[in-house]
Amino acid sequence: QVQLQESGPGLVKPSGTLSLTCGVSGDSISSPRWWTWVRQPPGKGLEWIGEIYHSGSTNYNPSLKSRVTTSVDKSKNQFSLKLTSVTAADTAVYYCARGGIWDIVVPRNSISFDYWGQGILVTVSS
Amino acid sequence: DIQMTQSPSSLSASVGDRVTITCRASQTISTFLNWYQQKPGKAPKLLIYAASSLQSGVPSRFSGSGSGTDFTLTISSLQPEDFATYYCQQSFSIPRTFGQGTKVEIK
Numbered sequence: 500q501v502q503l504q505e506s507g508p509g510l511v512k513p514s515g516t517l518s519l520t521c522g523v524s525g526d527s528i529s530s531p532r533w534w535t536w537v538r539q540p541p542g543k544g545l546e547w548i549g550e551i552y553h554s555g556s557t558n559y560n561p562s563l564k565s566r567v568t569t570s571v572d573k574s575k576n577q578f579s580l581k582l583t584s585v586t587a588a589d590t591a592v593y594y595c596a597r598g599g600i601w602d603i604v605v606p607r608n609s610i611s612f613d614y615w616g617q618g619i620l621v622t623v624s625s
Numbered sequence: 626d627i628q629m630t631q632s633p634s635s636l637s638a639s640v641g642d643r644v645t646i647t648c649r650a651s652q653t654i655s656t657f658l659n660w661y662q663q664k665p666g667k668a669p670k671l672l673i674y675a676a677s678s679l680q681s682g683v684p685s686r687f688s689g690s691g692s693g694t695d696f697t698l699t700i701s702s703l704q705p706e707d708f709a710t711y712y713c714q715q716s717f718s719i720p721r722t723f724g725q726g727t728k729v730e731i732k
Contacts, residue, residue, distance in 0.1 A: 537669075545661075545669065545712055545723040560720040561626070594668055601675050609675065610716040611659045615668035 501525040503595050503616035511589075511623050517582040521595030521616055528571055529553045533598030533610050534578040536569065538591040539618075546591075550598055550610075551578055585623045592618040627651050627715050631724035637732040644700040646727045648713035653693045657717040660689055660698045663726075664709045672711075673698065703729070 507519035521534070528534065536548040549559035551569040559567045568581045582589060595616045602609035628651035638644050648658065656676035661669035671680045673689035676696055686701040700707055708731055713724040 544726050545663075545714075547714075547721045547723065550721075558719045562720070596668075601678070608657050608717055610721070611671055611674035611680075612661070612669070612714075613671050613674075613680065615670075618668050 501597060501614045503597065503614055505593060505595050505616045505619040507619060507621070509620055509622060511585055511621060512625055513586055513623055515585055515623075517580070517585050517589060517593075517621055517623075519580045519593055519595075519619065519621070520577050521579070522575070522577045523597075524576070526597065526614075528573055528576045528578060531600060531603075531606065533558075533600070534569075534571065535596045535598045535612060536580045537594045537596055537612070539594070540588075540591045548580065548582075548593075587623050590621065590623045592620050594618045626720055627654060627718055627722055629713055629715055629722050629724040631711075631713055631727050633727060634725065635728040635730060637730045638703050639732045640703055640705060642703045642732075644703050644707075644729060646698045646711055646713075646729075648691075648696040648698070648724050650694045650696075650715055650717075654715045654717035656692045657715055658689075658691065658696050659714045659716065660687075661712045661714065662707075662709045663712065669712065700729075 504522045533550040535550040566583045596612040597614040598610040599613040658676045660673040663669040677689045710726045710728045
């Protein structure tokens with residue numbers, strides 16, 4: 500059974516850096532998947548943040564691209580998110596998810612988020 | 626960015642009703658379209674991928690259709706556990722955008 504678990508601080512100061520890690524069990528971080536971050540501000544909809552392939556290839560939301568970095572740690576079977584210069588607008592539940600590929604012919608498009616972590620609320624406040 | 630627009634934003638329905646939610650993309654996305662269900666305080670759950678393929682373990686009362694720009698999620702007979710918010714999401718291009726959600730409430 501594939502499981503994902505987010506971890507990290509629940510409170511970050513304005514202008515600081517949000518750092519989260521997603522531990523993966525039941526699957527290898529080196530498998531052909533897109534390891535993904537999605538966030539949801541309180542009471543609002545879902546926003547895709549970015550994704551990383553096991554090879555290290557990344558894609559980010561242009562609205563966040565200048566502030567986002569993702570990385571993979573194969574030795575720990577986990578992946579991470581860093582978001583710099585945070586403001587109150589970055590307060591949200593942050594989810595990690597596995598981007599499974601349903602058609603290997605088009606691996607960059609045929610992606611669905613088939614497993615999710617439980618989510619972690621990160622509040623930006625002084 | 627590709628904009629995903631769902632309608633309606635909310636609906637009230639009774640157990641046993643047939644429910645249809647539509648999702649329109651601002652440009653053609655072929656069948657690179659997924660549907661998710663989210664209950665309060667929980668992570669989203671994948672229901673449908675590739676516009677019409679049922680995710681393993683999802684009840685057959687859920688179905689998806691469409692291609693290009695117009696897509697539909699149908700629940701053939703609404704059950705008590707189906708009251709939730711539903712999101713469509715395109716994987717055709719970056720950023721991988723979601724619709725704004727459709728909240729299905731008890732009538």
